[in-house]
Amino acid sequence: MNSLPRSFYARDTVIVAKGLLGKKIVRKVGNQRISGIITETEAYRHKDDPASHAYRRKTERNKAMFEEVGRAYVYFTYGMYFCFNVVAKKPKAEAGAVLIRAIYPEKGIEVMKKNRGKTEEKNLVNGPAKLTQALNITKKQYGTDLTKDSNLFISEGLELQGKIMVAPRIGIKTALDNLWNFKIQIN
DNA sequence: CTTGGGATGGTCT
DNA sequence: GACCATCCCAAGG
Numbered sequence: 001m002n003s004l005p006r007s008f009y010a011r012d013t014v015i016v017a018k019g020l021l022g023k024k025i026v027r028k029v030g031n032q033r034i035s036g037i038i039t040e041t042e043a044y045r046h047k048d049d050p051a052s053h054a055y056r057r058k059t060e061r062n063k064a065m066f067e068e069v070g071r072a073y074v075y076f077t078y079g080m081y082f083c084f085n086v087v088a089k090k091p092k093a094e095a096g097a098v099l100i101r102a103i104y105p106e107k108g109i110e111v112m113k114k115n116r117g118k119t120e121e122k123n124l125v126n127g128p129a130k131l132t133q134a135l136n137i138t139k140k141q142y143g144t145d146l147t148k149d150s151n152l153f154i155s156e157g158l159e160l161q162g163k164i165m166v167a168p169r170i171g172i173k174t175a176l177d178n179l180w181n182f183k184i185q186i187n
Numbered sequence: 188c189t190t191g192g193g194a195t196g197g198t199c200t
Numbered sequence: 201g202a203c204c205a206t207c208c209c210a211a212g213g
Contacts, residue, residue, distance in 0.1 A: 051205075059199080061198065075198095079204090080196075080207085081206055083206085118208095129206050169205070172204095188213080189213080191209105191212105192210095196204105198203090200202085
């Protein structure tokens with residue numbers, strides 16, 4: 001399965017957030033292969049988006065959001081969790097990224113359970129920090145090029161069927177009128 | 188099923 | 201020193 005090209009990510013962050021729904025995340029650790037279909041995303045932009053990490057300025061933490069599209073922006077939060085984003089922005093924008101909030105597990109479900117330390121399938125990868133645990137994504141993956149077939153990349157997945165559900169982004173207090181949380185239902 | 192509080196530490200002011 | 205783009209568990213309906 002081919003990885004998505006760089007040009008896929010060189011569009012407005014909100015468009016890419018919707019576009020990533022149904023795409024496939026592939027993760028290889030040792031000889032294990034884990035994959036899942038993206039089912040929930042959020043767009044975070046730049047100066048027009050007070051909720052974004054990139055709102056104020058480029059820092060050591062958020063610098064990936066200002067750099068090459070199609071790479072991973074991973075951040076550490078709440079003292080114990082990582083969240084996984086894909087850098088995406090139109091060429092004229094300075095910064096932007098799409099937070100991957102949930103996936104539908106496909107391959108390597110047993111490995112995911114082991115990585116999570118939980119076995120309940122319903123709660124395996126239905127949250128941004130849950131899926132990074134399941135896929136063993138940490139700060140080590142900061143800046144990983146997701147357009148190259150490596151240990152972590154994104155490829156074509158499913159044809160979308162059904163509607164994209166739209167909502168305010170989760171866990172933020174500002175810019176609640178930007179409906180930049182996108183979700184699909186699988187089965 | 189829903190709700191509330193605790194865990195836990197990097198990052199920014 | 202406050203704030204988190206979160207998760208989990210225990211308690212209540």
